[in-house]
Amino acid sequence: MSLTQHWQEVGELAAGQHLSIPVYRFGDAASDGLHVYIQANVHGAEVQGNAVIFQLMKRFESMDINGSITLVPLANPLGINQKSGEFTLGRFDPITGVNWNREYVAPDFDMSTWFAAHAHLDDAELFAAFRQELITGCKRQLDNDWGVSTGTRLAAELQQMAHQADIVLDLHTGPKSAKHLYCPEYDLAAACYFSIPHTLVMPNEFAGAMDESAFYPWWQLSDIAAQHGRQIEVPVSAFTLELGNQERIDLIDAEIDAEGILAYLSHRHVIDDHVKPRKMRRNACALQDYKKLYAPMAGMVEYVAPLGKPIRAGQGLVNILRLDLYGTEQEIVEIKAPEDCVPVLHFASASVHLGTEMYKVMTNVFELSCDE
Template sequence: MTKARTSKLTIGELAAGQVLDIPLFTFKGRDSSAPSVYVQANVHGAEVQGNAVIFQLMTLLEEHDILGDIVFAPLANPLGINQKSGEFTLGRFDPITGVNWNREYLDHKLDIATWFREHQHLPDAELFTAFQLTLVESCHQKLQQPWGITTGHRLAVNLQTLAHQADIVLDLHTGPKSCKHLYCPEYDMASAKYFSIPYSLIIPNSFGGAMDEAAFCPWWQLVEYATSQGRELTNPVAAFTLELASQERIDMQDALKDAQGILAYLSHRGVIKEQVLPAVMPRYACYLKDYKKFHAPQSGMVEYCASVGEQLPRGETLVNILRVDLYGTEKALMPISLEQDCVPILHFASASVHQGTELYKVMTNVFELT
């Protein structure tokens, strides 16, 4: 039985002087040539299901022959996790700056052309090692800059430093009221079929601040530039965001299913020796440009009529908006529908909304992954 080694990562200090640590669990692989893995969860305070998935996955790994190193960082944001208001966990935005905790990662803004010219003499493996060291050193420089950085940025860059040392990066999240879905880079679309997740959003090579993009975008940019210079490279880094249904929820049996899906992917990549087959299930996708947000056309009390994860034909009711103050008029209860077929993926948690509130995110132009 393989057991994880435990350690801690210090990510900051509280005003009263207490040190903020997060727990790390490391499974040491026996084959240095196998891919290494970094998995984190709970960067948003209310998004706790990823911790259950990590628990189940670590339990499964104890019975497997582990080839590549695997580092787990559950409870990755203690500030967000402890950001409570009554029975609710807020924890999505840094309360000091208002910035989304998952939009604080470092955009290295490397001069890829210059870097490539200076290192193009290296064989592929050495080139990749040098680039990885460049990314890690960029994070270290950010953490040590003399003017300092914000609390949220410090947390994110510390986590990003761990991610840049891995070949595979998995960031575990949930939605407000959501079905399971996967953010998958376009160059790695074939990998979506290994996870136990029915819907995938195919994302382009552009940095929006999230962990998956922070991990894969620099490498994608390097590979694309090398190709433009006549050198064919295979992108050595894979990064995905797994959205594991709804927040403020722990479901251990459901977590086991997702852990088995991750295990199937790790088996496919050669991180473990044993063959683990992916779940047999239909899987669908759309490109990120076809992932649409629907905002409340008026304020009121909302009945969310469309079920997440189920196709909604055009013209069928998405929401009903109740305006009790307009009782006796035709505007007291307003059904709202969309003009195209879609699959609702998530919706806002509250039934009380302002005009302009983001009510639903839906996939359009959906296609089946084969």
Template sequence: MSNWTRNTKKIGELATGHELTIPVYRFAGTDSNAPRVYIQANVHGAEVQGNAVIFQLMKQLEKLELQGDITLVPLANPLGINQKSGEFTLGRFDPITGVNWNREYQDLTPSLSDWFEAHKHLPTEQFIAAYRQSLLNSCHQQLDSPWGVTTGRRLALSLQLMAHEADIVLDLHTGPKSCKHLYCPEYTRDAAGLFSIPCVLMMPNEFGGAMDEAAFYPWWQLTDYVVSRGMTMTPAVEAYTLELGSQERIDMQDAADDCEGILAFLANRGVIKADIEPKAMARYSCALADYRKFHSPMGGLVEYLAAPGTPLSAGEPLVRILRPDRFGESEQQQTLCLPEDSIPVLHFASASVYQGTELYKVMTKYTRLS
């Protein structure tokens, strides 16, 4: 049986002065040399399924033998979760600034030439520990700025502090109407076959403000710099975004399946002692640059014809757009197709769209992994 604790972490204050807090669960491992893990869910308000996955994970972790420490944070963004309008949850963007909650994380990579010269004499373990501490120090410096930080930035940096303590970071999300898909750094391609996820987007060494990038990008940058100096190094941290289906839904059985996939990954990485094989399934991947958006060429009412996760040949129907204002004209109903083979991954949640609305995101130039 694993030992665990529950604490709360303050991430801000409301206008009334009431504290905003989030729950933090910690499961203790037995081996200080095993990888440490950080898992969070529900940074976007409507993306609730990750909380069910964390719940299923904690039920299993209680019974497993843990080698590495695991920190789990469900309900990571109480402001987003509580941002409702009627029956809908709107919490994708900070309502104060309009910024996407998952684009507030910071690139804390130091000046690598200066940092490397000051620390290159250290043994590998101390070298890695010193770099990790520099990232944590930068987080604290931003949080303690005499100019203050925005509400969204404070939340992001508070979460980022916990993530930078870990060797493995998993950020659990969902799409609007979506199949499961994984954002995976190119240097950890082997992980694509461990999770119970059929579609994989391979990420380059670039930073765009998301949690996974904030976690892996500084280490990938450091690795490339060290290698450029004629030395050998592999990134000490790996981070992934797991998109676990569609938003505004809880499915406990599906959460149990995703839990099993995460446990297979953690067993492979030596975090838990367990014999868990990855789920057999067809898996496909493409480069992030080949993950394309299809925008509506007109306004109207949309029937989504392509099922997320199902390969689609060029010329097959993608959507049908109805224009009741054009009854009796050739434009009253139109079927749109994609110009090349693709795998639809997600589509817009609403059936009524403006011209220019992002209808689908699709994988192009994809390859079969398994």
């Protein structure tokens, strides 16, 4: 399969240097097949997605692609290069403080009015017109007479590429994390293909993340059409894959996650190769049941609960060590799980302030039924 590459400019440094990212494409963007967009490393420390993209590219070289696959590793050069000593800080725009993955935008036009004006189109024509409207909306973001922030510019450039796709995969990691998948409720069956044991089921809401920016407009369009008596299947699938810990490259583990992505692409007939999903138990919970545990006091933290393993209400999550309170009942304070849960990720540092988000846990967990 032929491979093309170009460089996409996403910003400039104060001294005038252009910031560009490599964009790779397998297949034919003009073909009738499905088009896939995969990006990684929007957060500077979350590098494992680059290894997964590398392993995918090695596999795609010998595969027939029905449609096209666009791959964007190293998607945020500013975040990647935001270092302090041995640590990479690039989760937030250092100028505005905004999370790099909350800069994407929802449609800037009234979708109900738009649908009414285009309801005479058949599905293919409707989808093509809607897709172009979404891309044009990103361009309008960049054409603002008052200018745009660094993060908005980066997001608009990436979002334009994502809006051209039928399948969007955004590769991330947690600080210290079990693998988990953000999956829209309408597409929950897709979670059975990825090599990921935990799934967070997302509602039809928008909070500025890449996956939401890709699926939310189409889900809204489907709902609006239904209100007018027209049934439209949501034509775009979008997921965020959380691939373990940040500040880590593991090429062997990347092969496992690449295999899961290939199983999904095989299921969607993007590739001709038949790739079976990994046999594993897959648990899920609604996004509203994904709970955060905040530190009730500052101190040095021992993270006790293993990630990805169920624990019961009353079992210990963390021990907080307070040497300034040595000799008192608060020299070590145990924080217990308020209810049955599956810990998914925890704060990277053992040093926490009052109110630090220490754990994220799944509650009201259920097992996905995966036949294949």
